[in-house]
Every structure is written in structure tokens, then in C-alpha cells.
Amino acid sequence: NAGVTQTPKFRILKIGQSMTLQCAQDMNHNYMYWYRQDPGMGLKLIYYSVGAGITDKGEVPNGYNVSRSTTEDFPLRLELAAPSQTSVYFCASKTTGFPEAFFGQGTRLTVV
């Protein structure tokens, strides 16, 4: 049982490039989330999804897009990367009826 899997683990992007951070979960969870963590800060919610085909903005959505075509996958798209998007990105999932979310290992992104 892999849980929540994020790829890649590390990436360096140049300013203006774009990329997709992949997230997959095998627990049949309906809720999925993308967070970013900056140094010395807590995790801030970027986007979330309550089920396939349904997504909504979190606290810091600017510069990002998401899609949720299946229950398992929740990719995060960065368009026109900026240095302010240098961060560690975490994907998480949870099921109905339980408050805890389960996190992936994270993707460390540097924009130069």
C-alpha cells in the first residue's frame, strides 16, 4: 500500500518555465489537497478537491492550476514559474468521516 505518492522529489525550474507536479493516492480517498511550505512557515493550502471533477481554490492559488479527472490523481500545474514559487509542495488525501489527512513525501521545487 503506497499511500500518497508525489513525483518528482526535486526539481529546478527556470523563471517562466512550466511544470506539473504529480500526486497519486491508492486509498480511494475522495478528498485531496495541495499545500506548500515555505521556510519557518506552516503549510498553506493551494487547491483542494472533494471528489473527481470538483476542485476549489485554497489560501494561495495564484500561479497554479489543478485538475481531478480520477479519484486517484490530483496534478498541480505551475505556469510561468516565478522565484516566489520556490517551496516544498505536499499533496495529501483523506476520506469522509475522519479528520486526518495523509501526506506524500513532498516535492522540493527551486525556481531560478
Added chain:
Amino acid sequence: DQQVKQNSPSLSVQEGRISILNCDYTNSMFDYFLWYKKYPAEGPTFLISISSIKDKNEDGRFTVFLNKSAKHLSLHIVPSQPGDSAVYFCAASGSGGSNYKLTFGKGTLLTVNP
């Protein structure tokens, strides 16, 4: 506007003693409070949670206390072990549909000295 606050960036305790990590919140609509543990280069790991209708929840060495009137919760670790050294995040969420979003504090770095 920080809805979940962890005012102590760090805490150092001796092995075998009690560790007490504190968290304050401002949103009275939160239904659940959770503690996560995070090691460097890993994702947060769920530790323990408490519903807003309870004032205490225990799981082994970990106990969470909730004081709703003070909008304050704390995590007690007894006895503390060197392997407990990590960053601890307090989080809170509502319930139902889009309210199931975790709001995190900034974290407290716990160091347990042998």
C-alpha cells in the same frame, strides 16, 4: 490573519521528561484539531486528533488537551524520547464537504536531549 498559532518556535527537553507543545486558535467554527509530526525531508505524519466536543484524547505516550473556552490546545508527550525530536504542527479543520480543510500553525521544533 493566522487562525492557528503556535507561539513557541522551539522547545528543548530532557529524555524521559514531559514535552508540552501549545497551540491557540481564533476560529470558533473549527470541529477538529490535529497534531502532525514532521521529520526533515519527509511529509507530515498524523499523530493524534481531538473533536471539539471532547477535552482530552490519549494515544500511548501522546495526549491532547482541548480548552474550548480559551481556544487553546496542547500536546503532552510522556515520557519524551530522542526519536520524538521533530517539528510538530498543530492543525484545525471544520467538517463536511469543503470545510474539511486543514489550517496549520507554523510549527514547533522539539528537541529531546539524551
